[in-house]
Amino acid sequence: xxxxxxxxxxxxxxxxxxxxxxxxxxxxxxxxxxxxxxxxxxxxxxxxxxxxxxxxxxxxxxxxxxxxxxxxxxxxxxxxxxxxxxxxxxxxxxxxxxxxxxxxxxxxxxxxxxxxxxxxxxxxxxxxxxxxxxxxxxxxxxxxxxxxxxxxxxxxxxxxxxxxxxxxxxxxxxxxxxxxxxxxxxxxxxxxxxxxxxxxxxxxxxxxxxxxxxxxxxxxxxxxxxxxxxxxxxxxxxxxxxxxxxxxxxxxxxxxxxxxxxxxxxxxxxxxxxxxxxxxxxxxxxxxxxxxxxxxxxxxxxxxxxxxxxxxxxxxxxxxxxxxxxxxxxxxxxxxxxxxxxxxxxxxxxxxxxxxxxxxxxxxxxxxxxxxxxxxxxxxxxxxxxxxxxxxxxxxxxxxxxxxxxxxxxxxxxxxxxxxxxxxxxxx
Amino acid sequence: xxxxxxxxxxxxxxxxxxxxxxxxxxxxxxxxxxxxxxxxxxxxxxxxxxxxxxxxxxxxxxxxxxxxxxxxxxxxxxxxxxxxxxxxxxxxxxxxxxxxxxxxxxxxxxxxxxxxxxxxxxxxxxxxxxxxxxxxxxxxxxxxxxxxxxxxxxxxxxxxxxxxxxxxxxxxxxxxxxxxxxxxxxxxxxxxxxxxxxxxxxxxxxxxxxxxxxxxxxxxxxxxxxxxxxxxxxxxxxxxxxxxxxxxxxxxxxxxxxxxxxxxxxxxxxxxxxxxxxxxxxxxxxxxxxxxxxxxxxxxxxxxxxxxxxxxxxxxxxxxxxxxxxxxxxxxxxxxxxxxxxxxxxxxxxxxxxxxxxxxxx
Numbered sequence: 001x002x003x004x005x006x007x008x009x010x011x012x013x014x015x016x017x018x019x020x021x022x023x024x025x026x027x028x029x030x031x032x033x034x035x036x037x038x039x040x041x042x043x044x045x046x047x048x049x050x051x052x053x054x055x056x057x058x059x060x061x062x063x064x065x066x067x068x069x070x071x072x073x074x075x076x077x078x079x080x081x082x083x084x085x086x087x088x089x090x091x092x093x094x095x096x097x098x099x100x101x102x103x104x105x106x107x108x109x110x111x112x113x114x115x116x117x118x119x120x121x122x123x124x125x126x127x128x129x130x131x132x133x134x135x136x137x138x139x140x141x142x143x144x145x146x147x148x149x150x151x152x153x154x155x156x157x158x159x160x161x162x163x164x165x166x167x168x169x170x171x172x173x174x175x176x177x178x179x180x181x182x183x184x185x186x187x188x189x190x191x192x193x194x195x196x197x198x199x200x201x202x203x204x205x206x207x208x209x210x211x212x213x214x215x216x217x218x219x220x221x222x223x224x225x226x227x228x229x230x231x232x233x234x235x236x237x238x239x240x241x242x243x244x245x246x247x248x249x250x251x252x253x254x255x256x257x258x259x260x261x262x263x264x265x266x267x268x269x270x271x272x273x274x275x276x277x278x279x280x281x282x283x284x285x286x287x288x289x290x291x292x293x294x295x296x297x298x299x300x301x302x303x304x305x306x307x308x309x310x311x312x313x314x315x316x317x318x319x320x321x322x323x324x325x326x327x328x329x330x331x332x333x334x335x336x337x338x339x340x341x342x343x344x345x346x347x348x349x350x351x352x353x354x355x356x357x358x359x360x361x362x363x364x365x366x367x368x369x370x371x372x373x374x375x376x377x378x379x380x381x382x383x384x385x386x387x388x389x390x391x392x393x394x395x396x397x398x399x400x401x402x403x404x405x406x407x408x409x410x411x412x413x414x415x416x417x418x419x420x421x422x423x424x425x426x427x428x
Numbered sequence: 429x430x431x432x433x434x435x436x437x438x439x440x441x442x443x444x445x446x447x448x449x450x451x452x453x454x455x456x457x458x459x460x461x462x463x464x465x466x467x468x469x470x471x472x473x474x475x476x477x478x479x480x481x482x483x484x485x486x487x488x489x490x491x492x493x494x495x496x497x498x499x500x501x502x503x504x505x506x507x508x509x510x511x512x513x514x515x516x517x518x519x520x521x522x523x524x525x526x527x528x529x530x531x532x533x534x535x536x537x538x539x540x541x542x543x544x545x546x547x548x549x550x551x552x553x554x555x556x557x558x559x560x561x562x563x564x565x566x567x568x569x570x571x572x573x574x575x576x577x578x579x580x581x582x583x584x585x586x587x588x589x590x591x592x593x594x595x596x597x598x599x600x601x602x603x604x605x606x607x608x609x610x611x612x613x614x615x616x617x618x619x620x621x622x623x624x625x626x627x628x629x630x631x632x633x634x635x636x637x638x639x640x641x642x643x644x645x646x647x648x649x650x651x652x653x654x655x656x657x658x659x660x661x662x663x664x665x666x667x668x669x670x671x672x673x674x675x676x677x678x679x680x681x682x683x684x685x686x687x688x689x690x691x692x693x694x695x696x697x698x699x700x701x702x703x704x705x706x707x708x709x710x711x712x713x714x715x716x717x718x719x720x721x722x723x724x725x726x727x728x729x730x731x732x733x734x735x736x737x738x739x740x741x742x743x744x745x746x747x748x749x750x751x752x753x754x755x756x757x758x759x760x761x762x763x764x765x766x767x768x769x770x771x772x773x774x775x776x777x778x779x780x781x782x783x784x785x786x787x788x789x790x
C-alpha cells in the first residue's frame with residue numbers, strides 16, 4: 001500500500017464522518033498528455049472521435065510547451081462510480097489536498113438537484129454506445145467521415161443554444177422530420193453530451209467553492225496526522241498544504257476577473273458560520289449559482305469588501321467609495337453566472353414546399369451578436385438541415401434626420417439559402 | 429474503499445491521436461482552399477526572431493451564436509458578410525511555417541517547377557544558369573532537345589512531316605546566380621489611392637511574396653521595406669499595408685523618390701542588391717509624369733530589378749502610365765526594368781518568369 005493509498009483511505013473515512021455522501025470513487029494517476037486528452041474530452045468522458053477534440057488537445061499541448069497554459073490539479077467527472085484524475089508528478093501533499101477536494105465534488109454531483117437528471121450511473125455506457133454508432137456511420141461508405149464530421153460540427157455549434165422549446169438541438173430533433181436517421185443519431189449523441197454537461201455550467205462557483213470548503217475543513221481536521229506522517233525537520237507539511245490552498249483561492253491580478261474558488265469558498269464559509277453546518281447541506285442540494293449568489297452573496301457589502309476588494313496600487317479605498325466597489329464586484333460575479341450570457345432564441349417554422357424553414361428570433365437584450373459567428377453558424381445549420389435558415393436580430397444604424405445623426409436600432413434578417421454562398425442581409 | 433490506478437503508458441490514446449491527425453488534415457485542406465484569402469488579407473511574412481507565421485483559418489473556427497465583446501458596437505456594413513470581418517485571430521489560428529505557405533501558393537499558381545529549378549540553380553556567383561524555356565531568344569541558347577520534341581509532336585498531330593519550322597524553336601532562358609554573401613533589400617511600393625478589388629489585392633501580394641520567397645535562399649538576408657503612397661509616400665508595416673486606402677490625388681513618383689531617400693539614408697554605400705517593386709493602378713496626375721520617369725531612371729541605376737506593375741484593366745479613354753512612350757525608352761535603356769500590366773491571377777506566372785529573365789543584367 002503506497003502512502004497515497006493510505007491517505008485516500010483515511011480521507012474517505014474522514015469524509016464519511018463529516019456526512020459527505022459520495023459515489024464510489026476511483027483515482028487514476030496520469031501524465032500531462034493524458035490530462036490534456038481528458039480536458040479535450042470535457043473531463044474524461046468516453047466520447048466519439050472528432051477533429052475538434054484533436055484541435056483542443058493539440059493547441060493546449062503547444063501552449064503547455066511554451067508555458068502559456070497550466071493544467072488543473074485534478075479532473076473529476078460526474079459518473080457513478082466517480083473517476084478522478086490526479087497528476088503523477090505532483091508532490092504528495094498537493095495530491096492529498098486534491099483528494100479531499102475530489103470527494104466533495106463527488107458529493108456535490110450526487111446531491112445537487114441540477115445533476116439529478118444526468119443519470120450518472122449509465123452515462124459511460126450511453127456515451128460509449130453513441131460513440132460506436134457514430135463510428136459505424138463513419139465507416140459506412142454511403143455516409144462517410146466528411147458528412148458525419150460536418151453534422152457534428154453543426155451540432156457542436158448549437159450545443160448549448162437555448163430556445164423557447166428547450167435547446168435548439170432538441171427543437172431540431174423534434175421538428176425536422178425529414179432528416180435521415182444517421183443525422184438524427186449524430187444529433188442525439190451531441191444532445192446527450194450537452195445535457196450531461198449543462199449542470200456543470202450552472203454550478204461552477206457553488207461546486208468549486210464546496211470542494212474548496214471541504215478540503216479546507218479536511219486540512220483542519222487532519223492537522224495532526226499530516227504533521228506526524230509528512231513533516232520532516234525542514235518541511236512543515238501543514239504550512240505547505242495551506243500555502244497550496246491560498247494559491248487556489250487567490251485574488252486574480254485583474255480586479256474584473258472572478259475566481260470561482262474564492263467566491264465559492266468564502267461564501268460557503270460564511271453560511272456555515274452563520275447558519276451552522278447542517279444548513280449548508282440543504283443549500284448544496286437545492287441551489288444553482290445564480291440563486292446561490294443572490295441569496296448569500298449579494299448586498300453583503302462588509303463581507304464582499306473584506307474578502308474580494310483589493311485596492312489597486314496599495315491605496316486604501318475611502319469608506320464612502322467602498323460600497324460602489326462592492327456593487328461593481330457583485331455585478332460582475334452575477335454577470336458571470338447569468339443565463340443571459342448566452343443568446344436566447346424563439347423558434348418558429350414556416351412550411352415552404354415539403355420542408356420547414358427554421359426562423360430563429362433572437363431575444364434582444366441590448367447586446368449585439370457577433371456577425372462572423374452568425375455567418376458561420378447559419379451556414380452550418382443550413383448544411384445540417386439542407387434547408388434555408390433565417391435569423392432575426394437587431395443592429396445599430398446611423399441615420400440622418402433633420403441634419404442630425406441619429407443612431408437607430410433596427411431589425412436585421414440574415415438568411416442562409418446555400419452554405420457556399422454569402423448570406424442575404426435584409427434590413428427593415 | 430477507493431481504488432487507485434496508475435496508467436502503464438503516458439501517451440495519449442489512439443483515438444486522440446487519430447483526432448489530432450484529422451485536425452491536421454483539415455488544417456492543410458483549409459490552407460489550400462483559402463490560400464487566396466490568406467495571402468490577400470493576412471500578413472504572411474515571418475517576423476524577426478520567429479520561425480512560423482500565425483494565420484487564421486475560417487474552417488477551423490468553432491462557431492456558435494455569441495455576443496460581441498465590446499458593448500455598443502452594433503453597426504454592420506451592408507452586404508459585408510464574414511469575408512471582410514477580420515476579428516482577433518485567437519480562434520482558428522494556426523502556426524504555419526513560411527515555407528509551407530509559399531509551397532502551397534506556388535502550387536496554386538503553377539510556379540512550383542520554377543521555384544524548384546531556382547533552388548537547384550546553384551553555382552558560382554555571377555554565373556548564368558538555365559531555369560526554363562521560352563519561345564524567343566538567341567540561337568546560342570537554342571534547346572535542341574525541346575525543339576525536336578515540339579516538332580515531333582506537331583508532326584504526329586498533322587499526320588505528315590513538313591520539316592522544322594520557326595515556331596518549333598525553344599530557347600533556354602537563364603538567370604544569374606547572385607552572390608550568396610550579399611544582402612538583398614526589397615522595396616515593395618504600393619499605390620493606395622482608389623479602391624482595389626480582392627482579386628487585385630491578392631495578385632499584388634502574391635507576386636511580391638513569391639519573388640521575395642524565391643530570393644530568400646539566394647541571399648544571406650533579405651530586408652523587406654513596405655512603402656505606401658498616394659500623394660505622399662510613407663513606410664508601413666506589413667499588417668497595415670493593405671488596410672488603409674484613401675481616395676484622392678496620386679503622385680506615383682513619390683514612391684520611387686521615397687525609395688531613393690531610404691536607400692541613401694539607411695544603406696548608403698553598403699554593397700547590397702536592391703530590388704524595386706511598384707504596384708499601381710496606373711492613373712497619375714499628368715504633370716507628375718516627367719518626375720516619375722526621372723525617379724524611375726534613378727531607381728533603375730541602383731537596382732538589379734525594377735518592376736512597375738500596372739494592376740487592373742486599362743481603359744482606352746483614361747490616360748495610363750502604361751502607355752507612356754517614355755516608359756518604352758526606359759525599358760530599352762535598362763534591360764532589368766520590367767513594365768507589366770496584370771489583371772488576372774493566371775498572368776502571375778508569366779510576370780514572375782519575366783522578372784527572373786530580366787533581372788540578370790545590370
